[in-house]
Amino acid sequence: MKLSFEELQREFKRVLVARHVKSDVADECATMFAQTTESGVYSHGVNRFPRFIQQLDQGDIHPDAMAKKILSLGAIEQWDAQRSIGNLTAKKMMDRAISLASDHGIGLIALRNANHWMRGGSYGWQAAEKGYIGICWTNSIAVMPPWGAKECRIGTNPLIVAIPGSPITMVDMSMSMFSYGMLEVNRLAGRELPVEGGFDDNGQLTREPGVIEKNRRILPMGYWKGSGLSIVLDMIATLLSDGASVAEVTEDNSDEYGISQIFIAIEVDRLIDGASRDAKLQRIIDYVTSAERNNPEEAVRLPGHEFTRLLAENRRNGITVDDSVWAKILAL
Ligand SMILES: NC(=O)C1=CN([C@@H]2O[C@H](COP(=O)(O)OP(=O)(O)OC[C@H]3O[C@@H](n4cnc5c(N)ncnc54)[C@H](OP(=O)(O)O)[C@@H]3O)[C@@H](O)[C@H]2O)C=CC1
Numbered sequence: 536m537k538l539s540f541e542e543l544q545r546e547f548k549r550v551l552v553a554r555h556v557k558s559d560v561a562d563e564c565a566t567m568f569a570q571t572t573e574s575g576v577y578s579h580g581v582n583r584f585p586r587f588i589q590q591l592d593q594g595d596i597h598p599d600a601m602a603k604k605i606l607s608l609g610a611i612e613q614w615d616a617q618r619s620i621g622n623l624t625a626k627k628m629m630d631r632a633i634s635l636a637s638d639h640g641i642g643l644i645a646l647r648n649a650n651h652w653m654r655g656g657s658y659g660w661q662a663a664e665k666g667y668i669g670i671c672w673t674n675s676i677a678v679m680p681p682w683g684a685k686e687c688r689i690g691t692n693p694l695i696v697a698i699p700g701s702p703i704t705m706v707d708m709s710m711s712m713f714s715y716g717m718l719e720v721n722r723l724a725g726r727e728l729p730v731e732g733g734f735d736d737n738g739q740l741t742r743e744p745g746v747i748e749k750n751r752r753i754l755p756m757g758y759w760k761g762s763g764l765s766i767v768l769d770m771i772a773t774l775l776s777d778g779a780s781v782a783e784v785t786e787d788n789s790d791e792y793g794i795s796q797i798f799i800a801i802e803v804d805r806l807i808d809g810a811s812r813d814a815k816l817q818r819i820i821d822y823v824t825s826a827e828r829n830n831p832e833e834a835v836r837l838p839g840h841e842f843t844r845l846l847a848e849n850r851r852n853g854i855t856v857d858d859s860v861w862a863k864i865l866a867l
């Protein structure tokens with residue numbers, strides 16, 4: 536089915552207000568879920584809303600809580616999210632990193648006790664829209680086996696790197712070959728994965744999303760490389776925030792809450808003039824996209840460059856929402 540931004544936002548807000556979330560908080564949170572969906576990231580917008588409500592109902596998320604600053608070390612600050620709403624707090628933390636970067640050239644916020652932030656790319660994009668390089672990542676509960684193992688011991692810990700420019704270039708990627716959200720998108724559409732995404736119960740590589748969602752033998756992106764990167768991202772977030780690691784979240788908590796996140800903003804405009812910046816970026820873009828194509832029908836593209844088109848299409852034609860997902864939300 537097709538829905539408008541307003542229909543999505545109104546329904547998300549209704550569900551939140553019905554759970555006694557304050558009207559202004561519900562409004563902002565609903566707007567972020569609707570914006571993520573409208574941008575084409577269905578996995579962590581509309582599709583993930585029922586899971587967010589489940590965590591709110593369980594008491595994992597504290598809707599009245601506000602993040603509080605713990606300490607300040609020049610361009611670095613440590614904050615405690617106090618289990619507040621993940622997407623709202625992440626937005627505030629990137630704003631704070633940008634403000635530090637405008638004073639120091641770079642700003643880094645390490646956040647503990649946080650909740651799932653949904654689309655990590657929202658916060659990288661937020662920095663890039665203001666002219667800053669945005670880098671952020673989060674840890675998670677253990678949902679992926681480390682390279683060589685069968686049992687989940689590491690997080691999908693997505694890493695986001697966003698570069699200001701026209702258009703913004705941004706990688707927003709899970710440390711697994713596919714995020715669980717993208718496995719769900721493919722399963723709901725009845726599609727096989729374009730490449731192997733994990734192992735089946737017999738230890739054979741598989742493209743069946745449903746099998747991997749069930750057995751959780753998801754592949755790290757780049758095999759051992761994604762496994763290693765997931766581990767060091769977890770270590771940095773844990774140390775700088777003095778917060779919980781994937782091991783602690785998994786062994787000590789009843790679900791995925793109390794996680795650790797990093798938000799970095801870096802100044803660009805005082806290091807290079809605008810015309811040189813644009814020319815250098817354009818040269819990179821042209822060089823990459825003019826590579827001889829493997830498949831003549833498929834253009835070579837840069838990450839993040841599709842969002843402006845997707846957003847315009849969704850605004851023009853309405854936003855595609857899976858019927859079963861919407862039915863679940865209407866019943867909340
Ligand atoms: N715990 C958490 O918070 C988690 C959150 N997530 C969120 O899930 C969402 C989806 O993540 P994930 O499934 O890893 O994303 P994808 O695998 O869909 O994409 C990963 C990256 O690869 C880029 N890309 C994909 N195809 C191409 C291509 N043909 N050419 C160039 N670049 C390409 C994407 O750019 P483009 O966007 O332009 O397609 C994106 O930057 C993210 O928002 C992520 O933050 C994921 C895991 C855990």
Ligand SMILES: O=C(O)C(=O)C(=O)[C@H](O)[C@@H](O)CO
Nearest residue numbers: 675678691714715716717791
């Ligand atoms: O992978 C995802 O998608 C995601 O968003 C996650 O947070 C974790 O992998 C996990 O919570 C999925 O159950």
